[in-house]
Amino acid sequence: MHWYEVTSPEAMDTPALLVYPDRVKENIRQAILMAGHSNNLRPHVKTHKIKEVSQLLLEQGIQKFKCATIAEAEMLGMIDAPDVLIAHQLTGPKAARLLALMEHYPQTHFATLVDNLHTATILSATFSAAGKSIDLYMDLNVGMNRSGIIPEKGLDLFKACLALPSIQLVGLHVYDGHLRDTDLDIRKQRSNEAFERATALAAEIYAATGKTMKMVAGGSPSFPTHTHRKGVEFSPGTFVFWDWGYKHIVPDEPFEYAALVATSIISIMEDNRLCLDLGHKAIAAENPLPRVHFLNAPEAVPVSQSEEHMVVQVADSSQYQVGELWYGVPVHICPTVALFAEAQVIQDHENIQQWQVIARNRKINI
Amino acid sequence: MHWYEVTSPEAMDTPALLVYPDRVKENIRQAILMAGHSNNLRPHVKTHKIKEVSQLLLEQGIQKFKCATIAEAEMLGMIDAPDVLIAHQLTGPKAARLLALMEHYPQTHFATLVDNLHTATILSATFSAAGKSIDLYMDLNVGMNRSGIIPEKGLDLFKACLALPSIQLVGLHVYDGHLRDTDLDIRKQRSNEAFERATALAAEIYAATGKTMKMVAGGSPSFPTHTHRKGVEFSPGTFVFWDWGYKHIVPDEPFEYAALVATSIISIMEDNRLCLDLGHKAIAAENPLPRVHFLNAPEAVPVSQSEEHMVVQVADSSQYQVGELWYGVPVHICPTVALFAEAQVIQDHENIQQWQVIARNRKINI
Structure with missing residues (x-):
């Protein structure tokens, strides 16, 4: 089992922010x-x-x-x-x-x-x-x-x-x-x-x-x-x-991915394309596509995105199932986090709790 | 007074989503x-x-x-x-x-x-x-x-x-x-x-x-x-x-801007540039710059943006004051709305109440 995988992927509602x-x-x-x-x-x-x-x-x-x-x-x-x-x-x-x-x-x-x-x-x-x-x-x-x-x-x-x-x-x-x-x-x-x-x-x-x-x-x-x-x-x-951006811009730094986005395949096109529920309302969009790379589907190439949908190209779409969970590394994690009300906390492959992204609102009490 | 202006601009916290x-x-x-x-x-x-x-x-x-x-x-x-x-x-x-x-x-x-x-x-x-x-x-x-x-x-x-x-x-x-x-x-x-x-x-x-x-x-x-x-x-x-996008893509449609973003000048550079508190955490960023146009500063051209800052170019930055309120028309209003926890409701130039953007979270109760 890869470090990022959850034991009950079918129980994960998507899109979700995962924190390890x-x-x-x-x-x-x-x-x-x-x-x-x-x-x-x-x-x-x-x-x-x-x-x-x-x-x-x-x-x-x-x-x-x-x-x-x-x-x-x-x-x-x-x-x-x-x-x-x-x-x-x-x-x-x-x-x-x-x-x-x-x-x-x-x-x-x-x-x-x-x-x-x-x-x-x-x-x-x-x-x-x-x-x-x-x-x-x-x-x-x-x-x-x-x-x-x-x-x-x-x-x-x-x-x-x-x-x-x-x-x-x-x-x-x-x-x-x-x-x-x-x-x-x-x-x-x-x-x-x-x-x-x-x-x-x-x-x-x-x-x-x-x-x-x-x-x-x-x-x-x-x-x-x-x-x-x-x-x-x-x-x-x-x-x-x-995140993917800094990992590749400044490869000398020793940090590792500790937050991902989880997304599901929601539709499979006739040809070599899939649709994920990972629109630009769920992943930071200030950079051009690709805005995400998938750890368990590295061959998938994002080709278009709208508010709640991301279309990706794959070699053979019949190899995939509607409902499959994919783990994405955002190119830019900071504004991606701000798109989620809560993070799913993953420890030993289990989703053990939720942490509120409490400061995504511009006002808490004061 | 233009239709979009509020009577007490100094009381408006920014960035803000304004709804009319x-x-x-x-x-x-x-x-x-x-x-x-x-x-x-x-x-x-x-x-x-x-x-x-x-x-x-x-x-x-x-x-x-x-x-x-x-x-x-x-x-x-x-x-x-x-x-x-x-x-x-x-x-x-x-x-x-x-x-x-x-x-x-x-x-x-x-x-x-x-x-x-x-x-x-x-x-x-x-x-x-x-x-x-x-x-x-x-x-x-x-x-x-x-x-x-x-x-x-x-x-x-x-x-x-x-x-x-x-x-x-x-x-x-x-x-x-x-x-x-x-x-x-x-x-x-x-x-x-x-x-x-x-x-x-x-x-x-x-x-x-x-x-x-x-x-x-x-x-x-x-x-x-x-x-x-x-x-x-x-x-x-x-x-x-x-929004600005559809107003210019489909000019045959009869709709008018009914939601804006308010932003303040937070810094003025020596030359012909200003900084606004309108980063891509406050305005939808899936399109290239400019992602916004300013009703009361139509000459200002967005040149760069980060999470909480937008740098714009103007003819002469000495004509502007730190603290000034600007009214922006987003190129894409839908994901912009989702970046705000609440909308400031403007009626007859007064900020009369707040409306929660209740469905920006992916879960309310269920």
Whole structure:
């Protein structure tokens, strides 16, 4: 029996998200080995959005977490995670929601990002009015070109923020999602060039103000390019579950698939095509087809997809049965997880329980 | 003030799904006009997955519904919808779930599809064992090449099903999602050719067995190609909300946008780029970029997207403010809706309430 198979495939409702906690634990162990110590890790929870998986991280010594939404932050508050960085620019009602989070989950230290004075001013006003204060990280654009201030402008923003009450800039957020070179040497070289701009800013800030910046760097692909740096927290997310995309983009990393999608054959065409109940409402679709590869049907090639259907090509469709269960490795697991309300937990080939994907909603209580 | 604007944009948390019920009602009215009578319509609820929108359909006289999941069927049971066709091939535990639905929601008549004898046999056994019976529609492949039996093989399947207890084949399901020609004349001609294969099968079945088949045909793009047919139910879904994709693929149809996504500017780059909080976890991503167009910023061009971020290009980024609210028309509204736990209901520019997207989970109670 292959590692991924369940003993009663006919009892599995599909499409389903399968999570294998033994393999999740091993991925966490490997990440801590790479990081040198659990204290150097600040894993991003956007991949799993699951309380029980966050708990597995805590149990192996992880104290610090990164997240992208207020709901993900609240999930971490619910399990008394010690330290949470919301790595997203908060606008609109989110400053007030962050304040409410701090008040409702006093065991957890929350912080967030800024890359502009407008947002810093709103956070300052919100927290001042409540007689509280908030730690901030300056979001740096070191080449991703998505959000963040360019490091060379960072000192001015830092000084402007010094004048605002109730906020403290305590660190730099150096997200380098643009580093996806398969060749590790090239990835390391580009990482060093990008990170140098962040360390230069940290030195400028120290020279000008005497303040030392915490450094949070990297995602899953750039993780191995940072591990030699001292005093830096690494923030990969995908490693807990891993996926086909990263397995093939960064084959040097030691992680194994720990989450799959289960799907059934629902229709068999006359020729060499089958239909699975794996539409783009059940698997992340931002990449072109194939968006999934099947462990027990590696020859099957996805050829078209709609909301609840995936058509795949096979050599001879008469070799297959309607109702058969297939196990798929998503190309991108993070947004795939967010398409499911719950995960089916598989241990020793048994579906032992369900874990809610509690932070797939953008609001839990607050 | 434009029709889509809310009076307190700073109070809108983003990303958000906005639904405009006055416009939904008008789209329903237009669909009934096209169909000739509400009794000729069997709208697909996969687009909205919202109980309150199903209720708006009921209020305008719609009695029959189509859906793709057991959860969508249960949502319809919860509002005592008279007639529900689950237009999906049920495998695994779903036959038992369908039986449970029938027992829990006796006011609603449920039916489903088959395209093969294996599935028919399982449904027959499940319903026989419970002393119940179930109406089935034969799913036909008239060119979509996704699921369904080719009509020329339909009579054999019909006869084989006659021998099975507790199932009755009462109709033909003729889904023609492959018909997306912008030219209405070409769409009509191709529709006639495809539909002719279904009517030929209905005639064969009548000649062989004396049974008359109900006919359920079409989606939103093929809707106007069927409206002249007598005794056929039309099953569009997207018309309730409409979207950029269909507005431009089938410009002959009279529907207007009745659901949008709201997003905020969260970061402004030095050059001519902005970042919005509209990642592919908040807007359907199975199409290439652009996956959205902005009503109040039509010049903005989406250039990249990640899970919680969208980078757009503009002529001069200094003309914009962090925190600004933008209103986006999704290219594909159906899977976009499924990314939100709730819809913000906008009436007379006010956010008057929230509607749960109750059937975005694949299970409600059953």
